[in-house]
Amino acid sequence: MRNHRILLRRVPSGLPTPEDFDSDEVDVPAPADGQFLSRTIWLSLDPYYRNIMKGSQFYAERLTPGDPMCGETVAQVVESRHPGFAGGDYVVVRNGWQDYGVSDGVGVRKLDPSAAPLSTALGVLGMPGLTGYAGLVYLGEPRPGQTVVVSAATGPVGSTAGQVARLVGARPVGIAGSPEKCRYAVEELGYSACANYRDGNLREQLEAMCPDGIDVYFDNVGGDTLGAVLANLARDARVVLCGMIEAYSMDQPPPGPFLGPVVAARATLKGLVVYDWLHKQAEQQRVVAAWIRDGVFRYREDVTEGLQGAPGAFCRLMQGRNFGKALVRVAPEQRA
Amino acid sequence: MRNHRILLRRVPSGLPTPEDFDSDEVDVPAPADGQFLSRTIWLSLDPYYRNIMKGSQFYAERLTPGDPMCGETVAQVVESRHPGFAGGDYVVVRNGWQDYGVSDGVGVRKLDPSAAPLSTALGVLGMPGLTGYAGLVYLGEPRPGQTVVVSAATGPVGSTAGQVARLVGARPVGIAGSPEKCRYAVEELGYSACANYRDGNLREQLEAMCPDGIDVYFDNVGGDTLGAVLANLARDARVVLCGMIEAYSMDQPPPGPFLGPVVAARATLKGLVVYDWLHKQAEQQRVVAAWIRDGVFRYREDVTEGLQGAPGAFCRLMQGRNFGKALVRVAPEQRA
Structure with a gap:
């Protein structure tokens, strides 16, 4: 063999x-x-x-x-x-x-x-699912009616965060990289809107999609995308820093966004490492599996x-x- | 007249x-x-x-x-x-x-x-004093034995934050811009150590001065100084973003530091605006005035x-x- x-x-x-x-x-x-x-x-x-x-x-x-x-x-x-x-x-x-x-x-x-x-043990009911679930619920702390922006919105982490946002009564807005992904985000995953970052002007796109500002941002990419979100934060916003995919293929860490808007918004930025949240894995699997059975959660x-x-x-x-x-x-x- | x-x-x-x-x-x-x-x-x-x-x-x-x-x-x-x-x-x-x-x-x-x-109503017992006090106590949440780094360490905001850190049992480390300021920070204000950012290699200076990592950072300047601190954060660190003086004289906001270390440290960054803390002004004046009378707090x-x-x-x-x-x-x- x-x-x-x-x-x-x-x-x-x-x-x-x-x-x-x-x-x-x-x-x-x-x-x-x-x-x-x-x-x-x-x-x-x-x-x-x-x-x-x-x-x-x-x-x-x-x-x-x-x-x-x-x-x-x-x-x-x-x-x-x-x-x-x-x-x-x-x-x-x-x-x-x-x-x-x-x-x-x-x-x-x-x-x-x-x-x-x-x-599903590698995706929606595995580490990516736990990342999106625990990060959004316990660090993002979304409230009904609030606006939650998620980057890499159709990936396994982002699609979990976005759907959890919707299912707890918040208004999810996605960021993705193609018209097909944006359409899927809205039509299948239930995002209220989805910006295509490859179209440029992400800051203005988000401003139009989030007229009351962004209460929670679940960040999977860092870089310019993070900067565009920070410029649209609502007062007391929470930003979950999950992974900075844009930087992974760079030899030197790239600069980050200017943090002045974090001060103005009195925002909180929190670093997320999924291995800190293994004690919530049973909860995540129970909750998300039930949503999948009920047909309200897709992957x-x-x-x-x-x-x-x-x-x-x-x-x-x-x-x-x-x-x-x-x-x-x-x-x-x-x-x- | x-x-x-x-x-x-x-x-x-x-x-x-x-x-x-x-x-x-x-x-x-x-x-x-x-x-x-x-x-x-x-x-x-x-x-x-x-x-x-x-x-x-x-x-x-x-x-x-x-x-x-x-x-x-x-x-x-x-x-x-x-x-x-x-x-x-x-x-x-x-x-x-x-x-x-x-x-x-x-x-x-x-x-x-x-x-x-x-x-003193414009300094140590005014807005700058309240900024350093409320920002450190309520956002930084220093604990006895923890390491607290303060930039602009001898200014009215920083010298308040640094001395409050010492008086609650934490170990304050300053960042300032001249040998005279650093000497004053240690000898008069009671910082355990003070790095001169004009000497360069701030990241390495802080690494030597903070061998267990930085638990709390009170940031008055942003920019490269903030980046040097982020590279030395301890697990679960808190960073108080107070003002980004380096950026005030720039027409375009400069880039910020790479935020990857925030994820690794599971750190929290919080924006501070002093006008949110006016309800703590009477407390700050009572506490700091008593420390000044006792001779343990200088300005x-x-x-x-x-x-x-x-x-x-x-x-x-x-x-x-x-x-x-x-x-x-x-x-x-x-x-x-």
Whole structure:
């Protein structure tokens, strides 16, 4: 049995390209005592991998060229020498970009395959969903009638934040990067309006869409987009700083926006790291799963077939050209 | 009786120069019913006047060239047609840069001349003192043992924030612009250390002075100084954004610092406007006056003699070349 892997060939300069990756095939590793082997089914693609490549993700080890790419996956246990896991179990585990992985079980979450589609454990019912939910509810503190702006509005984090805003009675306004995404944001996700940042004049677009100012901003991108929002803050606004995707592909951190409007608005900016909110994961899954069952909460997946497509899909993600949660189907859910 | 006035001649380009001001002499105005006339004793010079000149101070009317310069003053009532004020009363009133002013009493605070030196009503026991006190106590929330960094550390706002930090058991570290100011900060104001930002490498200076990271930052200047602090934040840090003096003399708002470190630290940035905290003014005066009487709280004034010196003194202030609360003694406290 062979293990197909995608490796980091070199740290990208700027936006990643498929040439920054390599692949190989090695023997499938054998689990030691206290470990289990699992076969990868779904691979999650997330912008923060770009930070890990350059060593600037503060809660993860830097990758070295030649290493297999890191990544969160849904997998099925093949062989277990760990008392907590048995063959056939479905798990969320960091197998990375490869067909098989060995784990000691730390940080691994078991999945009930009958509760929800397995892929949702990497998106709407996984880390991205928890990020959007906990960040908006506990840091953004939206109130009914308030205006909540969300950037990367149709992605797995943003679409959760935007729909939570709507379902708690606030008025969500999205920011996205194409007319199709903006239409989907309004028609499917229930945003009241959605600005296309590629149209320019984002500050004026938001001013028109948020005539009473922005009470909450859930920021996924940083940069000029953040500056355009700050210029439209309402008094006592809250800004949730989640991730600055615009900066991930830059060697030097870019300057940020002028913060004078934060003073004028008496606004509060708060940094969000999802790993601080794992104690809310059960709540998030219960609440969001119920909304999905009730048909009031939608999610969208952008699926690439086969591990060999992962580099290209990751590059599209970093250009904002995915549409929905970026996933790679590495293998079928049921073993052939 | 003639009224000597300093006028705005033109909106400065960049840092103000004395040529941006003019002066004239007019008749002393007569108070109407419901007004009083007062003679100016002390004129306060504050960086935010520069914002009013260019119309970017959000809570004040823009000045038009030819207008008398605006400003907070301590004055004595000369003639009153207002039921709340009598001849001889000492008041804090916005007479601006002139010998005499007329007021309808709105926002005017009466002073007890025996309670504290009159000039302190414009500094340590006035708006700057309230800014440093309320901003640090209620937004910064310093705790004993925590590290509190204060920029413009020897000015009236910063020296209040720094000394409050010390008196609540935290460890204050200052940022100032000369060896003399840094020495004064440590030896007189009780800062544990003080970095001279003109020496460069502020980020490294702060790293050495704050080995456990910065728990609270009281920001008076913005810009690169703020960036150097953000790079040294401790987990769950609070940053009080008070005023961005570096930007006041710029026509276009400059970029701000990269906010990635705010996410990593899970920090909170909060905008401070002193006029939201007037309900704490009595508390601030009671607490700080007691500390001054006990000899544990110091203040320093930078006094210019005569109204004609106000333009030069204001220009020095905007270059950070004052040392202590910038005041102009317009007339003796007692009438000759």
